[in-house]
Amino acid sequence: MRLRGSAALLTALAALVATGLVAGPAAAGDRQSGRCALPRTSAHHSLGVDTWNEDYPRPARSLDAVMIFLSFPDSEPLLTPRELASDHFPATSDFFRRASYGKFALRPHPLPGWVPMPADSTSYAIQRDWSAENRTAYLRDAVAAADSRVDFSQYDIVYLVADPDAPGVDSDATKVVNFDTALRADGTDIRRVVTVFEKHPPDRHVLAHETGHVFDLPDLYHRPSDGKGDWDTHVGDWDLMGSQFGLAPDPFGWHKWKLGWLDAGQVECVPWGTTSRFTLDPLSAPPPAGGQRGNARLAVVRTGENTALAVEARDSTGNDRGACSEGVLIYRVRNGTASGGGPIEVVDTHPRTEACWDSSVYPPLADAPLGVGERFTVAPEEARVEVAERTGSGGWTVQITTG
DSSP states (O other): OOSSSSOSOSSOOOOOOOOOOOOSSOOTTOOOGGGGOOOOOSSTTOOOOSSOOTTSOOSSSEEEEEEEEEEBTTBOOSSOHHHHHHHHTTHHHHHHHHHTTTSOEEEEEEEEEEEEOSSOGGGGOOOSSOOHHHHHHHHHHHHHHHTTTOOGGGOSEEEEEEOTTSTTOOGGGOEEEEEEEEEEETTEEEEEEEEEOOOSSOOTTHHHHHHHHHTTOOOOSOOOTTSOSOSOTTTTTBSTTTOTTOSBOSOOHHHHHHHTSSOGGGEEEOOTTSEEEEEEOBTTSOOOGGGOOOOBSEEEEEOSSSEEEEEEEEOSSGGGTTOSOOEEEEEEEETTSOTTSOSEEEOOSOTTOOOOTTTOSSHHHHTOSBOTTOEEEETTTTEEEEEEEEOTTSOEEEEEEEO
């Protein structure tokens, strides 16, 4: 989690190194999105999109999540499991339904009562940078305590929700934990769990952010080495994997492509050394009515073996209804950069101005999108993006010149 948390995943699961994709800029005249699909690498939460890492559940169907509420001997809970469940649902399911255009359903299954832990909350030394020994003890105790009430084989995702009022609970410790060696329960391997230590009410979109890690999405924020300074310099308000407090938290089009929410026909692959003109539908807008196809939602310029420029339209609809500004957003993608290292970097097309000082997590990028009639040349990639007009249906007509 960003701001309050460390890098959200503890250890990297091995990822297959994808091969067979032609490196460098896309060949002229080839619109197939596969030509600009960066290959998946061994980087933790690699943003390669040519293959899926089968160690993670892909949210292209309905997934079931069990929510287990943990109490401790040193504290009598002040809240009910129902109250804590309502902190996160249906809001989290609604977020993913909108983000996926209805292609993914997250189905929560909260337990109706508290599951008693065998040790006091203070005994686990819960904190942001948790020691492996204490963390392992907590997780093993939690799974063992819940095993008689939960058939873990029936669920794709496990949320362990601690009593927020217990004295040893630290809200900074909310994160996803991956296991080098999976826990075994009910004949199934538990490879990762979401440990929730949130206050009541919780941080905005915190569970959606952590669930994104369950789907192999990286942290997009920058954590200063000394813990001080600004965390949001890479992507600002854009995409909740950067900040769960962002004004425009809808996942980037690149993330939607990776997750399977955008198909090849919705990704415009821009050939190198050409000028391409097309219309982009707003990323966060619902799909067209009546089963109509609509326009592309993402444009990609392949700039190297492991790099690309992505272009998408963002406006104040759906998950982005609180966006500070509307327009065409440009960002760099690096498939070999690990989670937390800056795999995505938003391009500031208005470097001399800022916006929404009272609400943005990073005002310098709050006005990053290009408006109608504006153009910007991204250096050193030598790609020029121009916004020609806004169509009557709400699309953005864009012209991209490369090379």
